[in-house]
Amino acid sequence: MNFTRRETMAVSGAALVASVLPIKLMASTTDLISGITGGKEASGDGINLTAPEIAENGNTVPISIDAPGAVAITVLAAGNPTPGVAKFNFGAGSGSQSCTTRIRLAGTQDVIAVAEMADGSFSAAHQTVKVTIGGCGG
Amino acid sequence: MAKGVKPRVKVPKTAAAGETITIKTLISHKMETGRRKDGDGNVIPRSIINRFTCEFNGENVVDVNMEPAISVNPYFQFEATVPEAGEFVFTWYDDDGSVYEKKKSIKIA
Amino acid sequence: MKITSLLPLAFSIATVAGFVTAGEDSTLTIEGEVFVTKAAAPAHLENVDEIFSGWTFRLDETQALQMDDFDNPAFVFVDQALDQFEMVEGSAGKACSSCHDSAEVFSGLRASMPRVNSAGELETIPELINNCRTERMGAEKWKWSGGQMSAMLGLIGLQSRGMPVEVAIDGPAASFWEKGKELYYMRVGQLDMACSSCHEDNYGNMIRADHLSQGQINGFPTYRLKNAKLNTIHGRFKGCMKNIRATPFKEGSDEFKALELYVASRANGLSVETPSVRN
Numbered sequence: 001m002n003f004t005r006r007e008t009m010a011v012s013g014a015a016l017v018a019s020v021l022p023i024k025l026m027a028s029t030t031d032l033i034s035g036i037t038g039g040k041e042a043s044g045d046g047i048n049l050t051a052p053e054i055a056e057n058g059n060t061v062p063i064s065i066d067a068p069g070a071v072a073i074t075v076l077a078a079g080n081p082t083p084g085v086a087k088f089n090f091g092a093g094s095g096s097q098s099c100t101t102r103i104r105l106a107g108t109q110d111v112i113a114v115a116e117m118a119d120g121s122f123s124a125a126h127q128t129v130k131v132t133i134g135g136c137g138g
Numbered sequence: 139m140a141k142g143v144k145p146r147v148k149v150p151k152t153a154a155a156g157e158t159i160t161i162k163t164l165i166s167h168k169m170e171t172g173r174r175k176d177g178d179g180n181v182i183p184r185s186i187i188n189r190f191t192c193e194f195n196g197e198n199v200v201d202v203n204m205e206p207a208i209s210v211n212p213y214f215q216f217e218a219t220v221p222e223a224g225e226f227v228f229t230w231y232d233d234d235g236s237v238y239e240k241k242k243s244i245k246i247a
Numbered sequence: 248m249k250i251t252s253l254l255p256l257a258f259s260i261a262t263v264a265g266f267v268t269a270g271e272d273s274t275l276t277i278e279g280e281v282f283v284t285k286a287a288a289p290a291h292l293e294n295v296d297e298i299f300s301g302w303t304f305r306l307d308e309t310q311a312l313q314m315d316d317f318d319n320p321a322f323v324f325v326d327q328a329l330d331q332f333e334m335v336e337g338s339a340g341k342a343c344s345s346c347h348d349s350a351e352v353f354s355g356l357r358a359s360m361p362r363v364n365s366a367g368e369l370e371t372i373p374e375l376i377n378n379c380r381t382e383r384m385g386a387e388k389w390k391w392s393g394g395q396m397s398a399m400l401g402l403i404g405l406q407s408r409g410m411p412v413e414v415a416i417d418g419p420a421a422s423f424w425e426k427g428k429e430l431y432y433m434r435v436g437q438l439d440m441a442c443s444s445c446h447e448d449n450y451g452n453m454i455r456a457d458h459l460s461q462g463q464i465n466g467f468p469t470y471r472l473k474n475a476k477l478n479t480i481h482g483r484f485k486g487c488m489k490n491i492r493a494t495p496f497k498e499g500s501d502e503f504k505a506l507e508l509y510v511a512s513r514a515n516g517l518s519v520e521t522p523s524v525r526n
Contacts, residue, residue, distance in 0.1 A: 052308045056526035057472035060209045060320075062308050077207055081173060084205040091198025095158035095217030099200065102209040104171075132456030144326065148317045166323040210475040211320050 029110045032076050032083055033124045036114040042124035047073075049113040049125040058105040058131040066098035067115035067123060073097065074116075078126075079109025105131050143167050145240045147228050152247035153220040161192065161199075164213045165230050165238065171206035187212055189231040195224035220244055275302055275520070277314055280409050286516040291416060294447055295461070300517050301469075301525055304451075304460040309472065313524040321401055321470035321522035324394075324477050328402035331395060337386030346383065350402050357407035358519050361508045363419040369504050372400055373479070391498035397468045397477035404468065404521030412465050412514045420508065427509025430502060436493025442510070445487075457526075462487075464507070465514040466523025477522060480507050 033042050050064040065073050065088070075085040090097045097115070105111070112126040148162040165187060172184025186206050192199040199218045218226070223246045230238040275282040284300035292298070302310060312318055332343045332350055347353070361371045373391055376399055380386040389396040416424040431442045445454065446462030453459070468477040478486075481498035484506060488495035496502040 052306065054306060056306050056309050059475060060312075060472040062311070080207055082205065082207070085207040086205060087203040089198075089201040089203075091193075091200065093192075093194040093197040093199035093218055095199075095219040098217060099202075100213075100215040102213050104207045104209050142327070144323070146317070146323075146326070162317050164317065164320075164323070166326075211323055213318070213320075 028078050029112055029126050032078055032112055033114055033122075033126075036074050036076075036116075037122040037124075040122055042114060042122040044125060045123055046070075046117070047113060047115045047123040047125045049111065049127055051111050051127045051129050053128075054130045054132060055105065056132060058107065060102045061105050061111075061129060061131075062100065062102050063111060064098065064100040065113045065115075066096070067113075067117075068097055069117055070097040070115035070123075071118055072116045073099070074114045075103070076112040076114070077103065077105055077109060078112060080104070080106045085111075105129055107131050143232070143236070143238060145228065145230060145238050147226075147240050147242055149226055149242040149244060152245045155246050156219065156221055158217050158219050159244075160215065160217055161226070162213070162215045163190070163192070163228055164211055165190075166211050167230075167232075169206065169208060169210045169212065173206070185233050187230045187232055190214060191229045192216070192218070193227045193229075194218055194220070195222070199226075220246075222246065273303070273307075273310060275300070275310070275314065275518075277408075278316060282409060282518040282520060283411065284517065289512065289515040292513060294443075295513075298463065298514060298517060299450070299461050300465060300514075300520060301460040301463050302466065302520065302523060304458045305524075305526060309524060309526055313466075313520070319470070319522065319524055320475070321468075321477060321524060324398040324470075325401045325405060325522060328395075328398040331399060332402065337380065337384035339383060339385040341384045343379070346379075351406055353403045354406040355410060357404040357521055358410040358412055359414055361504060361511065362415060363423065367419060369420070369423045369501075369508060371499075371504055371507060372403060373481075373499065376400075376403075392479045392482040394476070397479050397482075400468045400479060401477050401522040404519065407519045408521055410519050412511060412517055412519055414508060414511045414515060416508070416512045423505045423508050424512060426502075427505035427507070430506045431509050436488065436491040438491040438493075440491040442487070442506075461513070462510065463514040463517060464510050465517045466520035466525070468521065469523040469525045472524070472526050480510075 047067040052061065055061040065075060067073055070090060072087060072089045074087045076083045077085050085103050086101065088099050108130045110126045110128050112124065115123045117123065143166055145165040150159050153159050167187050169187065170182055170185040172181065174182045176182050184206060186204065188204050190202045190204060190212065200216050202214065204212065223244060225241055225243045228240045275284050284303050286298050288295045288298050302313060316322055335342045361369055364370045373396055376396065377388045381388055434441045442462060445459050450459050450461045464480050467480045471478050481503045484503050485495040485498060
């Protein structure tokens with residue numbers, strides 16, 4: 001496939017943005033996680049966050065969280081105007097500490113889940129979801 | 139009460155004692171974020187469901203605090219343990235003070 | 248995947264197609280029923296060998312939303328239409344249910360519409376609904392793509408879900424069908440594109456981040472994630488025309504009705520999926 005000069009510029013420009021962006025997101029992801037844990041270390045074990053790699057529309061992005069033994073799971077979206085999404089508190093009647101819901105993402109960004117375990121420790125997971133902007137807005 | 143709000147839940151009619159069951163809930167609600175503007179440039183005020191709870195025979199199953207990042211027509215799928223026959227109570231709390239409730243009973247088979 | 252000659256599309260393919268996986272080989276089952284999402288093209292299609300439901304072009308997460316009626320957000324609107332069906336409106340003091348026992352009596356209708364009536368006119372479901380409202384109920388017409396109309400179209404269409412699309416294109420329908428076909432291949436607008444430019448020549452390719460489908464309408468009205476509501480066939484036609492910078496025809500116009508017949512006939516053999524879920 002042959003590229004014109006303009007296309008080559010656009011591709012390398014996109015590559016540049018892509019290489020810079022994750023670093024910026026990672027930083028705020030860390031900040032957001034420690035905001036929930038109160039500065040405590042969060043391990044990556046015992047929590048599962050399932051989100052699509054690519055969302056066809058940011059309006060309705062299905063996500064699932066699962067953290068066996070958690071008392072609460074907080075979900076954050078690092079790149080939204082306000083990062084808070086939801087906090088799930090699990091009671092004695094819960095059959096598992098898991099939930100599936102649908103969330104809004106303002107653009108490509110990190111989705112974060114932080115679980116507070118019964119012993120007061122924390123676990124966190126995050127995943128980048130690419131939000132596509134379709135060619136057919138009609 | 140916001141217009142067109144209707145809760146829907148899907149709970150099995152029966153379960154074995156101690157069984158873990160899957161519950162699905164969906165409430166029709168526009169979940170206005172408070173960030174959009176109308177045709178005249180005025181901000182449309184935030185109007186969302188801000189909390190959802192599920193209880194079984196008075197015991198908490200799940201209690202969710204919700205932000206505007208929850209999609210329109212909020213949907214939740216989760217699991218509950220059913221130790222005995224009884225009743226699930228689902229409650230949604232609206233920003234405007236309205237409370238929507240739905241109940242489903244389950245038998246032990 | 249076909250290689251397109253259009254430069255903007257070529258650019259998108261280069262950047263996006265590498266990591267997009269659509270569930271083209273997935274099977275659509277809803278409540279245990281298997282749907283036909285790909286089939287041999289009907290004989291009247293000259294340039295396409297196989298027809299695909301728009302469902303096959305969507306990513307797994309979007310596909311899953313249509314595979315369970317509780318998960319499918321379109322059913323919020325179907326529920327509203329069920330209430331509306333019983334609602335008395337207009338000077339005659341009637342509801343839909345005054346004449347029609349239940350929505351189930353419309354089983355099969357969606358699969359064969361639009362059709363030519365005894366007066367020789369091409370008629371669509373929105374027109375049948377509005378005729379009932381004005382002639383029998385003495386009520387106000389609904390807007391073509393309004394919330395009440397699209398919800399009722401969802402409820403009526405659901406009664407034919409799983410049946411093969413089978414619109415008549417011969418006999419009295421032939422002249423309407425020819426007109427629709429002409430419109431399908433007619434280049435219009437600032438971008439000088441026809442329906443066929445995207446949905447026949449380039450389906451399967453990416454248009455920016457959007458995976459182009461064949462533009463089949465067997466799932467309409469469809470719940471779109473983009474606007475979180477049910478979208479009508481003519482509403483979608485209008486959106487497409489705006490996208491190619493053309494002045495859209497009016498919803499309910501003779502042009503769109505003829506186009507609806509032609510586009511519907513391109514899906515003859517696929518299952519009715521109403522109400523479907525798309526991006």
